[in-house]
Amino acid sequence: MRLLIVEDERRMAAALAKGLAAEGFAVDVTHNGTDGLHLATTGDYDLILLDIMLPGMNGYQVCAALRAAGEEAPVLMLTAKDGEYDEAEGLDTGADDYLSKPFSYVVLLARIRALLRRRTRGGAPVLRVGDLTLDPNTGTCRRGTQEVVLTTKELAVLEYLAVRAGEIVSKSDILQHVWDFAYDGDPNIVEVYISTLRRKIDAPFGRRSIITVRGAGYRLAADRG
Ligand code: CA
Numbered sequence: 001m002r003l004l005i006v007e008d009e010r011r012m013a014a015a016l017a018k019g020l021a022a023e024g025f026a027v028d029v030t031h032n033g034t035d036g037l038h039l040a041t042t043g044d045y046d047l048i049l050l051d052i053m054l055p056g057m058n059g060y061q062v063c064a065a066l067r068a069a070g071e072e073a074p075v076l077m078l079t080a081k082d083g084e085y086d087e088a089e090g091l092d093t094g095a096d097d098y099l100s101k102p103f104s105y106v107v108l109l110a111r112i113r114a115l116l117r118r119r120t121r122g123g124a125p126v127l128r129v130g131d132l133t134l135d136p137n138t139g140t141c142r143r144g145t146q147e148v149v150l151t152t153k154e155l156a157v158l159e160y161l162a163v164r165a166g167e168i169v170s171k172s173d174i175l176q177h178v179w180d181f182a183y184d185g186d187p188n189i190v191e192v193y194i195s196t197l198r199r200k201i202d203a204p205f206g207r208r209s210i211i212t213v214r215g216a217g218y219r220l221a222a223d224r225g
Pocket of ligand 1: 007009051052
């Protein structure tokens with residue numbers, strides 16, 4: 001899942017980006033409202049962390065402009081102190097949730113995951129595709145009752161395929177949602193991850209759940225064997 005952080009306190013933005021990247025999110029960072037709006041409307045983000053007091057445009061303006069542009073990615077507003085902003089105003093401009101600084105990283109992560117769950121699967125904590133289950137909160141993956149150990153990045157690729165199970169997902173979609181914009185390596189990295197995932201979640205169980213759709217991408221399907 002790809003996140004955008006719009007936060008002018010650079011140390012805080014960098015710390016958040018580092019922590020969230022370690023959780024397997026692709027994270028882009030910008031330090032002002034104008035760039036934030038531009039990135040959020042041109043990039044394909046799954047969630048936006050938006051500070052309120054920002055140079056350029058403030059968070060309320062960014063959020064209102066995003067919604068006016070039809071951008072539906074959930075927005076989690078961050079603010080300096082409780083009471084320094086009007087919570088109702090934040091929600092009026094189309095924010096989905098808000099968090100007062102200083103916040104606990106654990107709480108932030110829980111809120112992010114809750115917003116992503118609400119958006120991608122109606123709130124269900126676990127993704128199921130046939131007998132494949134994936135719990136992004138705990139980072140666990142099972143085929144039937146057997147646990148499959150995946151790295152953070154493998155899990156992120158599989159989560160993105162699972163969120164869009166049954167659909168054709170292009171390689172560039174996967175790159176967009178799993179790798180951040182600082183990634184300038186070989187786009188064929190996606191193939192490497194797909195083949196590793198097949199070796200872990202399919203081959204040992206005699207399944208073919210990750211289907212290659214030639215020239216288009218991949219589709220994760222329920223294959224009960
Ligand atoms: Ca700020």
